[in-house]
Amino acid sequence: MSVSVMSPAVPAPISFYTSIPPHITETDHVQRSLVQLRTKSKGLEQYIFLNGLKERDPSLFYQILLSNMMEIIPILYTPTVGDACSFYSHIWRHPEGLYISIKHKGHIRQILRAHPAGAKISVVTDGSRILGLGDLGANGLPISIGKLDLYVAGAGIRPSSTLPICLDVGTNTKKFIEDPLYIGVRQTRPVGSEMDEFMEEFMSAMSEVFPELVVQFEDFSTENAFKYLDLFRSRYRVFNDDIQGTGAVVLSGFLNAARISSAASGLPLSEHRILFFGAGSSGIGVAKQLVSFFTELGLSVDEAKKQIYTVDSKGLITADREGLQEHKKFFARTDYQGPALTSLVDIVNHVKPTALLGLSTIGGAFTEEVVKAMAATNNRPIIFPLSNPVSKCELSFQDAINWTNGRVVFASGSPYNPVIYEGTTYEAGQGNNMYMFPGIGLGVILSKAKHITDAMVEKAAIALSSSLNEEENSRELVYPRLNRIRDISAQVALAVAREAQKEGIDNNIVLRNLNDNEALKHITGKMWKPCYESHLKLGVGRL
Ligand SMILES: O=C([O-])CC(=O)C(=O)O
Numbered sequence: 001m002s003v004s005v006m007s008p009a010v011p012a013p014i015s016f017y018t019s020i021p022p023h024i025t026e027t028d029h030v031q032r033s034l035v036q037l038r039t040k041s042k043g044l045e046q047y048i049f050l051n052g053l054k055e056r057d058p059s060l061f062y063q064i065l066l067s068n069m070m071e072i073i074p075i076l077y078t079p080t081v082g083d084a085c086s087f088y089s090h091i092w093r094h095p096e097g098l099y100i101s102i103k104h105k106g107h108i109r110q111i112l113r114a115h116p117a118g119a120k121i122s123v124v125t126d127g128s129r130i131l132g133l134g135d136l137g138a139n140g141l142p143i144s145i146g147k148l149d150l151y152v153a154g155a156g157i158r159p160s161s162t163l164p165i166c167l168d169v170g171t172n173t174k175k176f177i178e179d180p181l182y183i184g185v186r187q188t189r190p191v192g193s194e195m196d197e198f199m200e201e202f203m204s205a206m207s208e209v210f211p212e213l214v215v216q217f218e219d220f221s222t223e224n225a226f227k228y229l230d231l232f233r234s235r236y237r238v239f240n241d242d243i244q245g246t247g248a249v250v251l252s253g254f255l256n257a258a259r260i261s262s263a264a265s266g267l268p269l270s271e272h273r274i275l276f277f278g279a280g281s282s283g284i285g286v287a288k289q290l291v292s293f294f295t296e297l298g299l300s301v302d303e304a305k306k307q308i309y310t311v312d313s314k315g316l317i318t319a320d321r322e323g324l325q326e327h328k329k330f331f332a333r334t335d336y337q338g339p340a341l342t343s344l345v346d347i348v349n350h351v352k353p354t355a356l357l358g359l360s361t362i363g364g365a366f367t368e369e370v371v372k373a374m375a376a377t378n379n380r381p382i383i384f385p386l387s388n389p390v391s392k393c394e395l396s397f398q399d400a401i402n403w404t405n406g407r408v409v410f411a412s413g414s415p416y417n418p419v420i421y422e423g424t425t426y427e428a429g430q431g432n433n434m435y436m437f438p439g440i441g442l443g444v445i446l447s448k449a450k451h452i453t454d455a456m457v458e459k460a461a462i463a464l465s466s467s468l469n470e471e472e473n474s475r476e477l478v479y480p481r482l483n484r485i486r487d488i489s490a491q492v493a494l495a496v497a498r499e500a501q502k503e504g505i506d507n508n509i510v511l512r513n514l515n516d517n518e519a520l521k522h523i524t525g526k527m528w529k530p531c532y533e534s535h536l537k538l539g540v541g542r543l
Pocket residue numbers: 078130131132219241242387388413432433
C-alpha cells in the first residue's frame with residue numbers, strides 16, 4: 001500500500017480519532033466554543049469558561065482570543081479580571097502561574113529553577129493594590145495572567161515565554177485571612193526590612209534563573225511601587241506598569257486630546273492646566289511623565305510643574321500641609337495659602353483646569369457639578385476618568401457626553417460602549433496601559449536592552465500618540481482602535497528599541513542595522529500566532 005505524502009509522519013493513535021465525533025472540524029469547533037462562551041452570563045462566568053478553555057486547549061483559546069480581541073479582552077482583562085481577582089479563592093480550579101510565598105524566603109532560586117526555562121517576560125504583583133480594589137493578597141494572580149494574555153494577543157509574545165507571578169506575602173484585608181477558602185498565607189504583610197530582603201532575593205533569583213527576563217511590576221501599593229522601581233531599575237530589566245505604563249498611555253492620550261481641545265481654544269500645549277484627582281502611584285507617575293514631556297518642549301522643570309495640580313483625599317495638595325507623604329511633595333502647590341480646598345468643585349473653580357484626570361479609584365467622583373464646571377470654562381474640556389474597574393471609574397461616558405452636550409474629549413481606563421447623543425455617535429477612548437506595556441516589553445526583549453529608561457518609556461508614548469490613522473483622527477479619537485493592537489505594539493516596540501540604541505544600552509546588532517521599515521517587518525515577523533489547525537491534523541491536540 002502506498003502512503004500519501006500528505007499523511008502525518010507518525011500516525012495519531014486510533015483512540016485519538018475515535019474520540020472525535022464524525023462531523024467536527026477546526027472551524028466549526030472555534031464557532032462552537034464562541035457560542036458556548038456567549039451563552040454564559042457576562043462577567044465572571046465567561047471568565048471561568050475561558051480560563052477552563054485555556055487549560056483544556058491552549059491553542060484554541062489563543063485562536064479565539066486573537067480573532068475576537070474586542071470581545072475577549074474585557075473578559076480576561078479590565079474590567080472582568082477585577083471580579084476574577086476579588087473572588088479568585090472561590091473560583092480557583094487548577095494551578096496556573098507561579099506563587100512565590102514569603103514562606104519560601106531563602107529558597108526562591110530552587111523554586112524558580114523548577115519552572116520550565118525560557119521565560120522572557122514576567123508580570124509580578126504582590127496583590128497589595130489590585131486595580132482600584134485594594135489589597136487582595138494572593139487573589140491578585142489573575143491580574144498578572146491577564147496582562148500576559150495581552151502580551152500574547154497584543155505583542156505576539158509566545159505563551160511559553162510568559163511567566164505570571166503573585167508574591168504571596170500576606171494581606172492586610174481581614175476578610176480574606178478569615179475566609180476558610182482563602183488560598184494565600186494567613187498573615188498580615190511584612191513591613192520594612194523583611195519585605196525588602198524578600199524582594200532582593202526574588203529579583204536576584206529571577207535574573208539568575210531567567211537571564212533574558214523582563215519584569216513588569218504590577219499593582220503594588222503606592223509606596224512599594226515607587227520604592228522597588230527605584231531600587232531595582234538600574235540593576236535589572238524592570239519597569240512598573242502603574243507608574244510608567246499608565247504615565248505613558250495618559251501622556252499619549254493627553255497629547256491627542258490637547259490637540260483637539262487647543263484647536264477650539266487656541267491654547268498652546270504647554271499652557272494647559274492639568275488637575276490630577278488621585279495622587280497614588282498612577283497619578284504621580286502620570287504627572288511626572290507630563291513634566292518630563294513639557295521640559296522637552298522647552299519649559300524648565302519648575303515651569304512645567306506649575307501647570308500641574310494634584311488632589312488627594314484631603315483636597316488640593318499644598319506644601320504647607322502637615323505630614324505630607326514623600327511622593328506627594330514634588331507637586332505640592334506653594335502658590336495657594338487660603339483655607340484648605342477640599343471639595344472637587346471648589347478646586348475646579350479655583351484652578352480652572354483644561355484637563356481633569358481621575359486616578360482616585362472613587363467611582364462617580366466627577367459629579368454633574370464638577371463636569372459642568374469644566375464645561376463652563378472650556379469649549380472642549382478634557383476629562384479622563386481613568387480608575388479601574390468600571391465600578392471605580394470617576395465618570396461614565398454617557399454622563400460625560402450628556403453633561404457637556406457632547407463637547408467632552410474623553411478617555412477612561414475601562415471600556416465604554418459608544419453613546420448616541422442628539423443623533424451623533426460618540427466613541428470613548430480607552431486610556432489603559434494595555435496600549436503601552438506589550439510594546440514596551442517587546443521592544444526591550446527584541447533590542448535586548450539592559451535597562452528600561454524614562455526616555456524609552458516617553459518615546460513609547462509618543463509613538464502611540466502618532467499611531468492614529470486618518471480615519472481615527474477624523475473621528476477625533478485619542479487612542480487608536482484596539483483591533484490594530486499588534487501594529488501599534490510593533491511601532492511602540494520600535495520606538496523603545498531605537499531609544500535603547502541611541503543610549504547605547506541595546507545588544508541586538510541585527511535590529512540596529514535595519515532601517516525603520518525593515519525593522520518593523522522584522523518585529524512583526526517575530527510575533528507568535530496560534531496555529532490551531534495543525535493540532536487536529538497531526539492528532540496531537542486535545543479537543
Ligand atoms: O489593569 C488595568 O486595567 C490598568 C492598571 O494597570 C490598573 O488599573 O492598575
